[in-house]
Amino acid sequence: MRLTRWLLAVWIGGVLVLLPAESLASHRPDHLELSARAAAVIDVQSGRILYEKKAGQQMRIASLTKIMTAIVAIENSDLTEKVKVKPGAVGVEGSSIYLKPGEEIPLEHLLYGLMLRSGNDAAVAIAEHVGGSVEGFVYKMNEKAEYLGLRNTHFQNPHGLDAKEHYSSAEDLARLTAYALKNPEFRKIVSTQVKTVPWPGEEWHRKWYNKNKMLRLYPGGDGVKTGFTKLSRRTLVSSATREGRQIATVTLNAPNDWEDSMRLLEYGFRHFQRVRLVKKGEEFSSGLKGRAPLEIVASRSFTYPLTEEERDRVEVRPMITYPLKKAKVSGIRVGTARIFVEGKPVGSIPLITRGESEETVWGDWFTVLASIYEQEG
Template sequence: STGAQAAALIDVASGRLLYSSRGDKPMRIASLTKIMTAIVAIEHGRLSDRAKVSKNAFGKEGSSIYLRLNEEMNLKDLLYGLMLRSGNDAAITIAEHVGGSVEGFAFLMNEKAKVVGMTNSSFKNPSGLDEQGHYSTANDMAKLTAYALKNPVFQEIVKTKVKKVPNPNESWDYSWVNKNKMLSLYDGADGVKTGYTKLAKRCLVSSATRGGQQ
């Protein structure tokens, strides 16, 4: 049983939905949005590219990896900051670099949603901050995650518990601990993303592999 307002369970290999409770109900998804942000960036960007932190990204509200204005970081490291610490500053930096603008990136997100077969979802931003017309469903997020987990770069990032990244501003490295406590609490856990806003409440997409089944 689950106390969630909506839930879905999917087999990653086959994409078969095994369980769904109110799975097609459109809801706010908070930072679960970043699953889409990550897979779009991995597929459309070059991981070795260096992206620059704009005024728009610097000091973005909500969770942050505390990037400085005009700081440059390679796309792969930004993706770790996005998925482990849920950095909204990383989300905007990634979106502007890969999509040219937040709007341009949101277009790519919605195009990818169509490809994956997400029929009840609409993306307006890369961070998941509450915005009119930004929503998805449990079933759609299950489909998206099963798709994303087939990408080895995505899979590696979301199962990482701690990541150290060079910090150009200080003599010490950034050290990011994954906010996803399931990685330590649940046997076989290997991802994926937590989310929270006051309106969305607590959201979770979790993945585990046991007996060869994810």
């Protein structure tokens, strides 16, 4: 691998230098033809924002709210639990799955109704069950937003109907989506095109078709959520997977949201490729004079989405923080390798020891010989 050769060849002042760094943003397009007022593209695995347009602007988000509703419910409940529908969940304004008061329905089914049909009644039923009340659940939503570092996000309800202090941003929604898509249950729900579930008290079943056309329009489409209110206009979070790599897009106030999303997904897949920057077991120099007692190696691999131009603007900076003379066996963490792209930190990996020091080996032999001598004596 070309990077490995550089690691061995260019060691200057404790820093492995490939090429001078430039701004990461310099390789992003100044403009993509989008109808969206704000947009963002994210690589789901790494969390790297690949494209942004007014991505930090606080905006109304409509039913994209339900991404947070779903992940909070999944993480805080058993999906097999039966939810008894309270009167407050019946007849909520907007999209509905037509819940009836007193109806008992598995939480899992409510989540499908929430994400496929955008049921506002499902959102309230989930909130009352998981949070004890709508207010209690919304507290959990905002708590989660704070935990995830979503600084331009605040919720007032679990469904996304317009409210003064209910907003998010394209970047925050991208990061929330990347987080949620790592949950297998969430991922399964949002990628489902049709779901059929029993309808208590009726002779037929509920059959829910996903409103998200991206599942059918875009090859590899596997999520996530549509939204609309009169004030927010059309909002959409889409995701797709190609050759094992998943990308998600966010468009806010986008009259042509389907076209915008397809254009953004294509941009992400075409202009960025996942590159392995460090290989598990790859050896690093200690920077010390003479031979270190043990090899210092990467504890895991590190891959990251890069443009073609960025591949030659990578630095890997190892920093040893543990006295190497004390590390006499394999697996001791002795430092960290920080990875930079165009001068900006993008990740880090632990550095560990591999092998055994001569002192340890000879010590083991002396122990064995002493044991044999004692037995013969």
